[in-house]
Amino acid sequence: MVQQLEVRDVDFDELKRNLEFTASLLEALYTNGTQPSFDVEDDLQIRSDVVPVEVRDWLASTFTQRVQPIRQRLEEKPKFRSIVHAVQAGIFVERIFRKAYSTAMPDQPAEVINCLRDLDRGNFDVFSLDAVSSGHSLKTLFIELIIKHHLNSRFKVPISCLMSFLCELERGYNKHTNAYHNHTHAADVTHTVHCLLLRTGVLYWLTELEVLACLFAAAIHDYEHTGNTNNFHIYTRWVRWSELAMIYNDRSVQESHHVSAAFRLLQDENTNIFMNLTRPEWIELRSLVIEMVLGTDMSCHVLQVKAMRSCLQQHECIDKPKALSLILHAADISHPAKPWSLHSRWTPRLMEEFFTQGDKEAELGLSISPLCDRNNTPVAQSQIAFMEFIVEPTFSLISDMSEKIVIPLIQDTTCSRYRSEFKSGTEVGTETGTEAGTEVGTEAGTEVGTETGQRGLQWTVADMVSFRSMWMRHTEENKNRWRDKVKNGVSHSDDSETQTGQDTA
Ligand SMILES: Nc1ncnc2c1ncn2[C@@H]1O[C@@H]2COP(=O)(O)O[C@H]2[C@H]1O
Numbered sequence: 001m002v003q004q005l006e007v008r009d010v011d012f013d014e015l016k017r018n019l020e021f022t023a024s025l026l027e028a029l030y031t032n033g034t035q036p037s038f039d040v041e042d043d044l045q046i047r048s049d050v051v052p053v054e055v056r057d058w059l060a061s062t063f064t065q066r067v068q069p070i071r072q073r074l075e076e077k078p079k080f081r082s083i084v085h086a087v088q089a090g091i092f093v094e095r096i097f098r099k100a101y102s103t104a105m106p107d108q109p110a111e112v113i114n115c116l117r118d119l120d121r122g123n124f125d126v127f128s129l130d131a132v133s134s135g136h137s138l139k140t141l142f143i144e145l146i147i148k149h150h151l152n153s154r155f156k157v158p159i160s161c162l163m164s165f166l167c168e169l170e171r172g173y174n175k176h177t178n179a180y181h182n183h184t185h186a187a188d189v190t191h192t193v194h195c196l197l198l199r200t201g202v203l204y205w206l207t208e209l210e211v212l213a214c215l216f217a218a219a220i221h222d223y224e225h226t227g228n229t230n231n232f233h234i235y236t237r238w239v240r241w242s243e244l245a246m247i248y249n250d251r252s253v254q255e256s257h258h259v260s261a262a263f264r265l266l267q268d269e270n271t272n273i274f275m276n277l278t279r280p281e282w283i284e285l286r287s288l289v290i291e292m293v294l295g296t297d298m299s300c301h302v303l304q305v306k307a308m309r310s311c312l313q314q315h316e317c318i319d320k321p322k323a324l325s326l327i328l329h330a331a332d333i334s335h336p337a338k339p340w341s342l343h344s345r346w347t348p349r350l351m352e353e354f355f356t357q358g359d360k361e362a363e364l365g366l367s368i369s370p371l372c373d374r375n376n377t378p379v380a381q382s383q384i385a386f387m388e389f390i391v392e393p394t395f396s397l398i399s400d401m402s403e404k405i406v407i408p409l410i411q412d413t414t415c416s417r418y419r420s421e422f423k424s425g426t427e428v429g430t431e432t433g434t435e436a437g438t439e440v441g442t443e444a445g446t447e448v449g450t451e452t453g454q455r456g457l458q459w460t461v462a463d464m465v466s467f468r469s470m471w472m473r474h475t476e477e478n479k480n481r482w483r484d485k486v487k488n489g490v491s492h493s494d495d496s497e498t499q500t501g502q503d504t505a
């Protein structure tokens with residue numbers, strides 16, 4: 001509004017509507033902040049009729065991990081008229097945001113648009129996107145996904161903030177010029193999270209805020225990665241100071257830094273993409289993102305898998321943050337479950353990063369960490385073992401978990417509208433009919449864009465089946481490729497193919 005006034009380009013009707021919206025937004029915010037405090041009886045077993053509300057708030061904020069809400073200041077409920085205004089103005093502002101995005105986004109080169117056509121497919125080539133977007137795969141992909149899931153308008157993410165935030169994010173990812181842990185890996189993981197949510201059907205279990213948290217967590221999950229393992233930070237302390245190990249007390253050293261440094265970016269109003277979230281939304285998003293990113297610490301793998309397995313076996317209710325953490329963790333280790341053309345390019349990058357650490361360890365007179373010795377690492381065998389013991393059990397668990405989550409949704413037609421809306425926008429069925437066509441057939445394709453929830457849900461079941469068979473097919477194929485290398489005697493780190501990653505067959 002101020003900008004419009006400054007350039008004297010004022011449409012008074014629009015200005016009036018915007019002022020009304022601002023007023024109702026402030027009122028809604030105020031009312032929101034004066035909601036009665038939550039119930040802590042479960043946590044501390046306090047009987048509400050004997051303990052005053054102030055004392056309950058104090059106990060909850062001091063002795064539980066729940067977050068303290070703003071205390072009640074007002075008895076008033078929002079007026080009906082102001083709610084109507086807020087809704088009307090909300091729709092109007094959403095339109096403004098959509099317009100802002102389409103005008104602020106310059107036309108993408110044809111190659112980028114072409115690449116993004118495969119966005120919903122498991123064989124999406126992030127390396128190609130990086131090449132055609134002049135090294136901005138993370139920025140390009142994140143904006144695309146935010147728009148695709150309608151999160152920019154839902155959460156009123158200012159386009160200028162988003163652009164600046166993503167520039168900073170990419171800069172941070174490239175700070176240490178790592179062969180593997182750089183912005184392309186972040187783009188890959190963000191894309192994979194989107195695909196996992198979509199292809200398992202878990203997307204339909206989530207609120208928009210949770211989808212936003214998933215994409216954001218994926219995008220930031222390795223921000224400012226130093227190119228070393230956590231153990232390197234912890235155990236080199238005797239010969240070389242690790243600031244991060246000191247700050248985070250040897251616990252999830254890098255992951256703690258990724259999430260903390262990324263949230264620091266949001267402290268600047270020019271990069272605060274969440275400036276229009278309500279306080280409860282912000283608190284929920286932050287808590288989810290922290291849990292998800294900390295869950296990418298590989299030392300949590302066994303515990304994470306065990307906990308989810310036992311939850312499924314005991315028919316317990318699935319905890320959303322735990323499920324989403326597992327999905328991010330799976331995306332983080334997903335390249336062996338992708339076509340060889342992708343897996344064979346990621347592996348040498350990762351190995352090169354490991355070997356660079358090994359070089360440093362040798363230089364410091366330390367023993368070289370496992371898989372970090374460039375002269376003596378059985379790359380092929382390590383990949384086969386990684387797939388058998390880590391990747392396959394994780395993806396198997398994700399498949400079981402998704403079925404447990406999604407099948408009950410199938411009976412529930414109440415949330416079908418969002419499903420069919422999203423599906424017709426993303427053309428999910430097209431992928432199912434092509435890439436995984438042999439597994440689910442054309443039936444899946446016919447479901448796209450239908451208005452009835454039941455028909456849309458049939459597609460989800462088919463897609464879940466195709467998801468499981470697809471990752472199994474890829475890991476099997478990739479293991480066979482590595483086995484062939486072992487047979488042919490090119491399984492070690494001195495194998496030029498695994499060093500350059502040129503094999504994209
Ligand atoms: N193909 C692989 N072989 C061995 N380790 C891997 C492979 N892919 C991923 N990882 C490890 O899994 C970790 C997941 O989290 P990061 O991306 O931080 O770092 C990753 C690597 O350390």
Ligand SMILES: [Zn+2]
Nearest residue numbers: 189221222332
């Ligand atoms: Zn990662």
